[in-house]
Structure formats: C-alpha cells, structure tokens
Amino acid sequence: MIENARSLNIAASVILLAGMLYILGPLYLTLATASQSYEFLLRNGLAWYPGDQFFNNAARIFTETRIPIQMLNSLAVAFSLAIATCILSFLSAYAIVYFRIRWAGVAFALILATIMLPVDIRVITTYQVASNVFSPVNALLYVTGLNGLIAKAFGAPVQLELSVLNTHFGLIAPLVAHGTGTFLFRQFFLTLPKDLFKAARMDGAGPVRFMFDILLPLSRTSFAALFVLTFLSGWTQYLWPLVASSTPDMQTAVVGLARLLPDSDGEVPDFPMIMAGAVIVSLVPLLMIALLQRYLVQGLVLSEK
C-alpha cells in the first residue's frame, strides 16, 4: 500500500463487487430457475430463490433430450482438440526455433496468420472443403492438366471424394488449424538459456533426444496452460459444430442446448428445464476452471506475450 487511501479502497471494493455481481447474477438466476417448476415460472416469472425441482428438471434433460450423448461428443471434441493442438504446436515450434532452416520465418508467419481470421468468418468455404477434403487435390490435378493425361491413359479422370462432415475428425480439424499454441511454445523456447542447448549438444544429444529429455520436461507448465485453454475453447465452440454436424447425435452439447430454445416467440418456453440444461452443459468447463485456474490464467497471459 502506497498511501492510506480509505475512500479509494472502498471505491475499488464497490467496483469489484459490482463486477462480481454482473458475472454471478445471471449464473445465480440460472441455477435458481433451474430448480423451480414450469408452473412456478408461469406464475411468478424469474426465480429469485432456489426451489426443489432441480433434479426433476435435470432428469428430464437426461431422458428427453440428446444432451447426454452430446456431452460425450463435447468431451471427445474438446479433449482431442486440446491433445492435437498441444502436440502439433509443440512440434512445429520446436522445428521453428531449434533448427537452422531458411523457411522458419515464413512458416511461423503462415501459422500466426491463422489467429487473425477465426473459423467463424471462413465458415462457408471451410464447410465446402470439409465436405470433400480432396477437393484441393482434384482442383490441382485439373489445373495442371494432369487429369487430362490420366483420362487419356486410364479412360476416366481422377475424382477423389471424402467428406469429413458429421465425423469427429471434421468437428476438430478446422479448430486445430490455429496458431496460438505454436506462438505460445515459441515464446517459451526463446526464454530458455542458449547454454542448455550447447550443453546438451556437448553431451552428444541429437534433436530427438534433446526434445524428449530436455525440452519436453521443461515445457510441462506450457502444456498444461495450452491444454486448459484449448479444451475450454473446444467445449464452447458453437458455429463450426453447428454446421459440421447434421445429426443430433453428432452435435456438441452447446449446440444441443441452443436447439432447446424454440425458434419462434409464442408461449413461454420451458425455461426451468432449459436452464437446468445450461447448468449441466457448463458444469465440466466450470469445474475445470475451478480446479486448474492457475494454468488457465497462465495460458491467457502467455498467449499474448
């Protein structure tokens, strides 16, 4: 404390209280309403105090909606997205920082550019690519005239087709194509002392050994931070899972939750049940934040530096 400024501390406390109220208010109202019955909602509107119907509403989410299986999808998507991002980012950052390669700058720029245009902007054409991941190959064969030759030689041009829509791979792959992780690992590698490398070399460690025995153990915290960050981002994605999955059983829980809201205004929707759904769907990521907050904050700070 620099000076004893009581009035200022009070003002700061009031501000923080207001901020916490802004965050917690909607969450509390969600929880309170989720524990009331539909009739209660119709009679009294929004619930200011919790009731005893939560397990009833939650049970209906589990029996009447597809949210249980969608939660498994979310778990699979978020988990594999986090794992894939960690591994691929680590490998590419390792190559960019520790090898004498002329194209390191270009590769890093190409990877970093992905941060600027998220999948939500390029959703239309990403969807087209996902509907046939070989379409660039087909186009290349066609443009280079190779397909003409093939058609002459074999009687028919090559037309490869493979759709990854409505598969877990398709749900994950476009989200993996994001440069934050590479950036994070690169920044971390650059802070490591150069002598580390020299010492390892002197002891005769090759690139693979250096990576597994020295870099990997040192990067544990970065891995944890990136894992938490990407897991949360995978769980909370909306637009891409919405378009990439065409059956309810492939959708993620967040998409399934949004589908519970009726499209048209009309009678009051069954908000208690929907709010119970919101609570259930947000439980996994919120638990993660509660348990691994240290890594999340670290990840957020690291990803900007």
Place this chain on the structure above:
Amino acid sequence: MTSESTLFSNRWLPVLLVAPFMLLIILFFYVPIFQAFYWSFFLEQPFGGGSMFVGLDNFARVLSDREFWQAGGRTLVFMVTASSLAVLIPLILAVAADRKIRLSLPARNVLVWPKGVAGASIGVVFAFVFNPFVGILAPLNKAFPGIWAPGIDGTDAFITLIAAHVWSGIPFNFVILLAGLQSIPRTMQQAAAMDGAGPWRRIFDVQLPLIMPQLFLTLVLEFTESVTSAFALIDTITHGGPGGATTLLVYKIYKDGFSGYDLSGAATQTAILMVFVILLTAAQFAFLGRRINYER
C-alpha cells in the same frame, strides 16, 4: 556442425515436424480463404451444379444490396460499442483489483468464470434473463407496458447482445490487463506518490501509459472477436431480429449460405469481411501500434 552452434542443422527432420500441422492449416485455413475469394468471381450452383465465371457481378450484386450495407453498418456499431465496453469494464475492474484489498482475490477468481461458459450457453441464459414476460425486467414491463421489448424494439435487442458479449469477454481482457498492471514496478508508483501524484493522477500518468501494450492487444483482439463471436449470441438470443435489427454480417453470411443456398453471395461477403478484418488489424498496428513504447 560444431558444438558451438545454437541450432540443429538437420534438413528433413524440421520439415517432418512442421508438415502435419502445416497440412491441416493449408487444408482448413488457406484453402477456404482462397476459395472464398475464388468463388466471389464465380456463380456457384448449390449442390455441385457447376460454376460460371461472372467477373465482378457478385460484388456488384452484394454492394448494391441494401441489406448488406445495413448488416455492415450494424457490425460496425456493434464492433465499436461492444468492444470498447468489453475493454473498458475489465480495465476498470483490473485497476480496482490491482489495489491490495480484501475483495481482490475472490474477484480475480470469479471474473475468470465466464471463460468456461460458451457464448451460446450465456446467450440462452440472457435470452431468459432479459425475456420481456418472465425475465428480470418483467416487473418493469408490468408497470410501464412496452418499455422493455427486445422482441419488437431493435435497440433493446442490441443492448441484450452487448451485455452478453461484454459478460463473456471479461475473463481474457481482465487477466491480460491485470497482468500488465502487476508487472509495473512498485517503486515507480512509490516514486510518483513521493512526487505528490495522487491515486487518480497515477492511474492516468503511470498505470495507463505503462499498460499500453496490453491495452492495445486486448483492443485488437476484441475487434476481431466482436465481429465473429457475436454469431453464437445472435443465434440464441435474437435470431437476427426483430426485423433484422441485430443481423450482423457474420449472421447474414451464415443465413445466405446455409439457408438461402446463395453460395456466391455468401462467399463474396466472406471475402469482403475478411479484407475488412485484415485492413482493420493492419491499420491498428500502423496507427496505434507504432506509438506504443514497449520498453519499460
């Protein structure tokens, strides 16, 4: 190679290490971007009916469409209001939390929670909390009928969107700004205090100038974020209504492409939006980024 070198000199190993990631990025990032620009010059038939080169016809069609300009204007309004609030409010909270008071620890914990709540989930929650019939403002509506009607009044719907957007933007911006504030050496604050600078003066003359890099970063990221992440909120809270009052470009592109099957139109708008985002980022770096002193 000598052991003095600080780099490995293998030739193919780095290629092998980068290749899988680069392949994914090319396939799901660069090809879609290229295709959006490519399609904007062709008339695409839905369901793979072939395409026809039409030059700038798509751009002429999109640019003469009043709905496109309205959606673009709304995107701008949303971008400016939502993202400045989404930086300003966390900034105020971070300055408050930087003081060593009892509440600052629980606040630091709670203010990160929204990171775990999906945009669409909080959209569902806000759709309920601000529902004119059963929501938090329903009693007000009973006293003054029609004062809060997001289903009819575009402004009310817009306010709901912004409130939800700021809510979910707090964690990242708060954490970044607070980290910036905490990296300011204590001695600097003490020196300023000894020179007679009061707390307010120190906020504006010491703290804010020193966290300019963080402030700049949050603003740049927030601008892009507000253009794109609004989708989940719109799709759950307003569905673009009432009467298109909350149809931002990202929502219009989705509607045109996936409900209207106007692939060329959607691709053209995507191309325009991408150019806009890239230019905006570049302009921010050119005009704001250069003036920031990163040295401490």
